[in-house]
Amino acid sequence: MNCEIISVGTELLLGEIVNLDAQTISQGLSEQGVNVYYHTVVGDNPERLKKALDIAKGRADIIITTGGLGPTADDLTKETIAAAFGKKLVMDPVQQKRLHERMGARMTPNNEKQAVLPEGCTVLENDWGTAPGCAFEAGGCRVIMLPGPPRECEPMFRERVLPYLESLHEGVIRSRYIKIFGMGESEMESRLSYLMDRLQNPTAAPYAKEGECLVRVTAKAPTEEQAYALCAPVVDEICSVLGDVVYGVDVQSLEQVVVEGLRQRGMTVALAESCTGGLIARRITDVPGASEVFGCGLVTYSNEMKMQLLGVSPETLAAHGAVSPETAVEMARGARRAGHADVGVGVTGIAGPGGGTAQKPVGLFYAAVSTPQGEQVVERVRRNATRERVRLYASSCALDLIRRTVLK
Amino acid sequence: MNCEIISVGTELLLGEIVNLDAQTISQGLSEQGVNVYYHTVVGDNPERLKKALDIAKGRADIIITTGGLGPTADDLTKETIAAAFGKKLVMDPVQQKRLHERMGARMTPNNEKQAVLPEGCTVLENDWGTAPGCAFEAGGCRVIMLPGPPRECEPMFRERVLPYLESLHEGVIRSRYIKIFGMGESEMESRLSYLMDRLQNPTAAPYAKEGECLVRVTAKAPTEEQAYALCAPVVDEICSVLGDVVYGVDVQSLEQVVVEGLRQRGMTVALAESCTGGLIARRITDVPGASEVFGCGLVTYSNEMKMQLLGVSPETLAAHGAVSPETAVEMARGARRAGHADVGVGVTGIAGPGGGTAQKPVGLFYAAVSTPQGEQVVERVRRNATRERVRLYASSCALDLIRRTVLK
Numbered sequence: 001m002n003c004e005i006i007s008v009g010t011e012l013l014l015g016e017i018v019n020l021d022a023q024t025i026s027q028g029l030s031e032q033g034v035n036v037y038y039h040t041v042v043g044d045n046p047e048r049l050k051k052a053l054d055i056a057k058g059r060a061d062i063i064i065t066t067g068g069l070g071p072t073a074d075d076l077t078k079e080t081i082a083a084a085f086g087k088k089l090v091m092d093p094v095q096q097k098r099l100h101e102r103m104g105a106r107m108t109p110n111n112e113k114q115a116v117l118p119e120g121c122t123v124l125e126n127d128w129g130t131a132p133g134c135a136f137e138a139g140g141c142r143v144i145m146l147p148g149p150p151r152e153c154e155p156m157f158r159e160r161v162l163p164y165l166e167s168l169h170e171g172v173i174r175s176r177y178i179k180i181f182g183m184g185e186s187e188m189e190s191r192l193s194y195l196m197d198r199l200q201n202p203t204a205a206p207y208a209k210e211g212e213c214l215v216r217v218t219a220k221a222p223t224e225e226q227a228y229a230l231c232a233p234v235v236d237e238i239c240s241v242l243g244d245v246v247y248g249v250d251v252q253s254l255e256q257v258v259v260e261g262l263r264q265r266g267m268t269v270a271l272a273e274s275c276t277g278g279l280i281a282r283r284i285t286d287v288p289g290a291s292e293v294f295g296c297g298l299v300t301y302s303n304e305m306k307m308q309l310l311g312v313s314p315e316t317l318a319a320h321g322a323v324s325p326e327t328a329v330e331m332a333r334g335a336r337r338a339g340h341a342d343v344g345v346g347v348t349g350i351a352g353p354g355g356g357t358a359q360k361p362v363g364l365f366y367a368a369v370s371t372p373q374g375e376q377v378v379e380r381v382r383r384n385a386t387r388e389r390v391r392l393y394a395s396s397c398a399l400d401l402i403r404r405t406v407l408k
Numbered sequence: 409m410n411c412e413i414i415s416v417g418t419e420l421l422l423g424e425i426v427n428l429d430a431q432t433i434s435q436g437l438s439e440q441g442v443n444v445y446y447h448t449v450v451g452d453n454p455e456r457l458k459k460a461l462d463i464a465k466g467r468a469d470i471i472i473t474t475g476g477l478g479p480t481a482d483d484l485t486k487e488t489i490a491a492a493f494g495k496k497l498v499m500d501p502v503q504q505k506r507l508h509e510r511m512g513a514r515m516t517p518n519n520e521k522q523a524v525l526p527e528g529c530t531v532l533e534n535d536w537g538t539a540p541g542c543a544f545e546a547g548g549c550r551v552i553m554l555p556g557p558p559r560e561c562e563p564m565f566r567e568r569v570l571p572y573l574e575s576l577h578e579g580v581i582r583s584r585y586i587k588i589f590g591m592g593e594s595e596m597e598s599r600l601s602y603l604m605d606r607l608q609n610p611t612a613a614p615y616a617k618e619g620e621c622l623v624r625v626t627a628k629a630p631t632e633e634q635a636y637a638l639c640a641p642v643v644d645e646i647c648s649v650l651g652d653v654v655y656g657v658d659v660q661s662l663e664q665v666v667v668e669g670l671r672q673r674g675m676t677v678a679l680a681e682s683c684t685g686g687l688i689a690r691r692i693t694d695v696p697g698a699s700e701v702f703g704c705g706l707v708t709y710s711n712e713m714k715m716q717l718l719g720v721s722p723e724t725l726a727a728h729g730a731v732s733p734e735t736a737v738e739m740a741r742g743a744r745r746a747g748h749a750d751v752g753v754g755v756t757g758i759a760g761p762g763g764g765t766a767q768k769p770v771g772l773f774y775a776a777v778s779t780p781q782g783e784q785v786v787e788r789v790r791r792n793a794t795r796e797r798v799r800l801y802a803s804s805c806a807l808d809l810i811r812r813t814v815l816k
Contacts, residue, residue, distance in 0.1 A: 015435025027423025039449035193697040277685030277693025281707040299689040299705030342409025
């Protein structure tokens with residue numbers, strides 16, 4: 001089965017928004033083993049949408065459209081698709097009632113339009129907005145329409161379209177995700193190639209993003225339980241081959257693993273950040289409920305502030321400089337003290353673009369962890385990277401250092 | 409003139425990355441008055457790329473492709489396009505020499521392939537990566553090829569393609585950007601509609617994104633100077649109609665305006681953040697050179713830390729709670745003191761998803777500024793928003809408060 005995604009919206013062609021829907025849907029379909037061969041974007045223009053549909057009909061088994069289901073005069077996806085596939089549009093009384101309940105006094109005659117759907121279609125109820133989606137088969141092609149706003153499209157795809165597609169064939173497809181920090185994609189691939197080459201069900205696919213890697217293990221089986229059972233030994237083997245660069249399986253992020261790990265141990269953390277400028281604090285407090293483990297965060301740029309707020313000694317700064325393992329450790333110690341925390345973290349470095357020297361180039365940083373049991377510091381250099389990437393990588397290294405030392 | 413963007417890359421169809429290139433190019437072309445009618449995405453598959461090119465040839469005056477110019481066997485865009493347009497590929501000695509200089513010892517025979525270009529094309533030199541782009545005309549269609557990685561595609565488009573397209577017609581198109589915080593898009597549109605409706609050259613277009621708005625004013629004229637001269641009175645009029653919600657013209661961001669304003673005044677700022685969890689510190693220190701104005705940032709969640717690090721009084725916390733205007737002001741004052749800064753900022757609120765009550769709902773926050781001249785606090789509620797959006801909005805409000813009070 002192969003699929004084409006047609007996104008409808010002039011705002012995409014003006015570059016006002018990026019096509020997030022196409023990415024979300026592609027990712028989900030690829031996990032289901034459905035090939036996506038084309039994405040097409042057209043504006044709110046019935047004639048050009050009609051042409052795009054005619055082309056897609058000839059080359060795809062499934063067409064998924066996003067956008068153009070709203071109440072305004074611009075929203076013409078349903079009308080154009082119905083005409084292209086010879087379908088009649090009829091008022092769906094259930095959806096009409098739902099819309100009235102949802103909108104109450106805000107309901108306008110225009111909104112009624114949203115309850116008009118192709119005759120005999122499968123309605124995909126929208127719990128995240130007003131426009132229902134729908135699916136039907138015609139002329140050997142399966143057509144699925146979804147609303148455009150990503151906050152509606154994403155859950156509609158996950159909660160409505162995936163189960164719908166699963167109901168069309170026997171069995172289910174399930175994936176597990178192994179998350180990795182601290183190993184490059186090519187090294188990871190070469191270590192796993194012996195395994196990936198011989199796998200058929202489940203399969204394993206490596207990905208790299210934002211300085212991290214992940215391996216997706218996907219199995220097909222008659223039931224969900226059986227699919228996960230097929231994945232399990234492969235997930236275990238990959239974790240054991242890669243060792244402690246694996247920071248979690250089916251977890252959201254490094255910061256989530258850190259917050260969860262600290263919470264389980266009843267521990268708190270305090271941060272002293274220089275080059276990362278508050279990014280580690282932001283990442284930790286991005287996790288809902290982080291307040292349980294978060295002591296405090298101190299962002300200090302100047303030597304004066306490092307001395308005053310963190311108690312870094314003037315001798316250390318004079319002898320080794322602000323960007324040094326010694327300063328990182330004293331920052332971590334100072335944060336722990338200031339925040340009455342179990343764990344202190346200190347990060348200092350040169351994020352660029354200015355400020356680098358031959359001895360201490362842009363991209364160099366130190367991350368330290370201090371606990372009552374001891375202290376550790378790591379040195380890393382991220383060369384040829386933007387300020388943003390150096391900062392992101394340094395914040396990940398610090399989070400990973402907490403994981404490797406405290407949460408061992 | 410109308411354009412189609414064809415993005416080549418299996419990673420797009422797998423949903424591993426989002427199609428940022430198409431957005432960047434669409435935005436730039438729309439500013440130039442070039443209509444984009446279609447985006448197409450195909451994988452690294454010569455046959456399907458050929459089909460997409462045949463379709464595009466029949467409906468577009470300009471085809472811009474992104475991706476597939478790399479050195480690997482997968483990278484087949486040039487070969488496929490040359491064949492589709494009956495062009496011969498030849499080694500370009502200038503680009504070959506450039507590649508050797510750039511890559512040195514890392515040069516492989518595969519890399520040589522990147523210097524092979526369609527005969528007689530305009531070479532678009534790539535200062536941001538190894539693969540040059542190119543442009544040629546054939547069969548009434550203008551074809552432009554760009555590399556796929558956004559960090560190469562974006563500058564190539566701006567520095568190479570836009571001047572190339574300008575050279576094709578008389579005159580230039582120039583835009584100015586008016587940035588707005590603190591007014592909704594619909595209110596802005598209704599205030600400006602009297603003006604926008606009668607404008608022809610320049611034109612003015614409103615946009616909303618991430619809690620901010622912007623108005624783009626675009627003029628076409630024989631020279632750059634004349635284009636800017638046409639824009640000037642309209643920019644002035646819009647600024648005067650909208651008043652002080654305009655935080656800058658042709659500026660990058662609110663944080664950049666704040667850092668620049670503080671620097672010009674030789675002032676420093678210190679932050680006390682609760683619900684924003686380090687986001688304000690991160691945004692300020694995102695601006696290169698922020699160290700000149702950044703005193704320190706303190707991220708305090710608990711009452712204990714607010715008292716200890718910021719000197720918020722136990723009585724204030726007991727009487728008004730941590731989320732109150734009184735606490736915000738004392739936090740701002742404490743930050744100013746701790747950082748020996750000219751300006752102190754305090755933000756406290758409920759980012760959610762938990763922690764809200766009827767009196768103090770999720771989305772409520774207070775932002776305060778403290779200077780030797782006085783103190784100010786604002787209350788805002790961002791209802792029905794995710795944790796991420798509440799935090800982003802609160803950080804913007806705090807930055808905007810600095811601008812409105814200190815940088816007046």
